[in-house]
Amino acid sequence: MGRxxxxxxxxxxxxNRSRCKPATRDVVRQTLAEGAQACPHCRPDTALGLLE
Structure with a gap:
């Protein structure tokens, strides 16, 4: 499945780099909850209304 x-x-x-892949909002939320970092430039966590 990949890394x-x-x-x-x-x-x-x-x-974003060429290795980026699109994901749904739910997948992004889950990925952030599992410990992936939010980009400090575009702040997807803020765009989705998530609090750290």
Missing amino acids: PAVRVHTGSCWD
């Missing part, structure tokens, strides 16, 4: 996500970005982030 787990290390950092999560929004779809419009300038800092």
Whole structure:
């Protein structure tokens, strides 16, 4: 299946790499809850209304 996500970005982030894959909001929430970092530039956690 591949390696787990290390950092999560929004779809419009300038800092995403070619290894990025689209995900649903629910998958992003779960991934962040499991310990992946939110990108400090685009802040997907803030965009989704999640509090750290």
